[in-house]
Amino acid sequence: MLELNDISTSYGQVSMLRGVSLHVRKGELVCLLGPNGAGKSTTFKALSGLLPLDGGTARLMGQDVAQKGTEKLTALGVGFVPEGRRLFPSLTVRENLRLGYDASGCKTSFDQRLEMIYDLFPRVKERMGQQARTMSGGEQAMVALARALIGDPELLVMDEPSLGLSPKLIDEYFDTVARIHAEGKTVLLIEQNAEKALSIADRGYLIVRGQIMVEGARAEMLADDTIKHMYL
Structure with missing residues (x-):
């Protein structure tokens, strides 16, 4: 449903994303994890048309959407939950x-x-x-x-939805996202709370300093030494 291939972005002369590739299949809940400043929200801006690509391709249901802009993507069937x-x-x-x-x-x-x-x-x-x-x-x-x-x-893309919520509200929020996914919605969840995100995700990616460092199924992500050291 969503495919980012080798995308690169920058803010002026500062390189932010360097060769980021990820995909989300129909019906999946995929999480993108990473520490502050790793490139999570930059990935959201790149795939939502808020930040132009320096290189690479972004495809939604097989259609090139890299330069379409957020309003066109919304009309094509993407629901965005921005940070804040x-x-x-x-x-x-x-x-x-x-x-x-x-x-x-x-x-x-x-x-x-x-x-x-x-x-x-x-x-x-x-x-x-x-x-x-x-x-x-x-x-x-x-x-x-x-x-x-x-x-x-068709696709729900969420950027740091748990930011600023109390632990109780975070639990309720993630329960709701899990229900939405169980009812058939495809979800890309960009999130710093690795433990909660991985508790409901099918697969995940870890981005660090603008590059994908780890990817795999939920069990593989939970067992990865880098993720355990950084988050769990």
Whole structure:
């Protein structure tokens, strides 16, 4: 479904990603792990069209999407959960969800998609008229995920969703992501919390200093000495 081949990026003269390759098959939950500054969010920006590639290719369902831009990728069936949530603070929950729905080009009605969201996040129904900036961090995280899902994407890409959440909320959040995956959604989870990410992932990659250092199935990742030393 998603394939990054030998991609390289930079910020000005500073090289960030150097020959990064990864793939996500339909129905998988794949995690990309790494310490701060390793290149995780840069990978998110590169595959979401926010950062141009210096080299390599990015393909979604076989289609070259390297220069298409985020709005085109959303219309092609990718739901994005950016780091820090990035909700529109002065808009209500309903308005934030509506923007996500309209960008997706989803054929199912907005009201029907809302029912799915209410089933997954019952609290969202209670907060529909509330401005996003007045919500707690955990509630904002829930709305950001709901906004990515409202258009029924083929692929869900998440960047550090656990950032700033309490341990209890992190457990609840990852339980929800596991449920979404179990119901058939393909997920790329970019995350620093290796233990939680690997607990629900099928496969994983470890990125360090802009390069993929380790990749493998969940059991292989958990047994890898580098990952055990750095995270577990």
